[in-house]
Amino acid sequence: MSASPKKVPLGVIAGARSGDKGGDANLGVWVRTDAQYEWLRAELTVERLKELLPEAGEVDRYELPNLRALNFVLHGLLGEGVASSTRFDPQAKALGEWLRSRHVEIPEDLR
């Protein structure tokens, strides 16, 4: 049967690492095959990231095809920075793991 792809966590195929730079957070996401990267690059737009992480405000996205990776900078997520933030996870250490746990439609043949 061929229905729409089943929703599974992004982390089934993608790794991530996140951290802080002053009041901004960065979130790098990578996958391990060229086909997965083509899908990721098309799927994980800034708009899609904001849907998956509604806490995000202004976001920049950079492509690193050599690493099969996307890097996002989430501006102002951490207020005035680690030493002052009252945000849950003030250094955005687990932002990447949160993203990996969000469910998205990943084509069967890429999993």
Place this chain on the structure above:
Amino acid sequence: MIRVGNASGFYGDRFSAVREMLTGGELDVLTGDYLAELTMLILGRDRMKDAALGYARTFLRQLEQNLADALARGVKIVSNAGGVNPEGLAEAIDRLGLGAKVAYVTGDDVRDRFPESLTANAYLGAWGIAECLSAGADVVVTGRVTDASLVVGPAAAHFGWGREDFDALAGATVAGHVLECGAQATGGNYSFFTAIDATRPGFPIAEIEADGSSLITKHDGTGGAVTADTVTAQLLYEIGPPAYVGPDVVSHFDTIRLDPHERGVRISGVKGSPPPDTLKVCLTTLGGFRNSTTFVLTGLDVEAKADLVRRQVEAAIGPAELTWTLARTDHVDADTEETASALLHVTIKTADPQRAKAFARAGVELALASYPGFHVTAPPGDGTPFGVYRAAYVPRSSVPHRAVLPGGKVVEV
């Protein structure tokens, strides 16, 4: 080839890593990063209390236990543990009396231009470290240099790179970026941790070649893993645009090539271009005082319980400067008390230390007069100071980057 290892990714990292790196296998240089943005604030406060402090004291203890061994093995030590007082740290290392040739790098302190800040430090590059090593130093301590400079400096000194060897400098910068967070390159904090043995990752080593390319590896027999995935994870840590700006070179992360190797991962192909003529400055200031409490709300009426305690606290000290979050960790009809409970967090940030204390009192005084089942995860304290970080930029020519060589000779970098 030069083997550069890392034994610390932050002030507080595994104390025994220095010994593990010295005794676990071959090494030419051992580096350690001790300075996060927040650490500058902590060290700045140490310096306020005692002008002789302001450096990472654990590093001094690590040297006390391991420097003789490093000297015997001919392993050079390069670290930014000098914090806001590299000269003080160099003197303390001299006082260990082990006969090491100690040099330090200074000039990063630019508080004279930012008098409102507790700390103001320009991110220096690798050339001061390279001067110290070329002059025969066994130990080089610095203040605020970029983390990658701890790796670039030894490579530049070893190979005699010039300031316009941008590709080589960029290659070494990428190796330095991989190493600067210690075990985060070798399987620590790694998304696919279930696929490796992440129990006790070894610390990373870069075997750097004359062209700036490198092999990322770790000592034989240590835990964790060095794969294209673990290295990619660290390459993506705390970066912005692919043009990664440093004081000595702009390293183009979109030119990095990773190839699996039987002992780890090869990094090659990195392109570099000239750096800007400004240096980034890390500014920290004391922002005030912070205090927090977590109320446990168990069972029924969680929203109403949260509303009651919030009204009570706000009536006691006023609603200003409070941040409330209710984490609905509770489950309906739960079969353990913990999974029946939600957590209500409240934090105050205020310039007034008395108000931070009043916040704690207000929380305690509710103990017999609030919602049913009232308790907190820990009694609130008096509050702690918090810092505010920001970045600024200054002309490179205005920063007096200096290497103070063993014996005291000063070289303008």
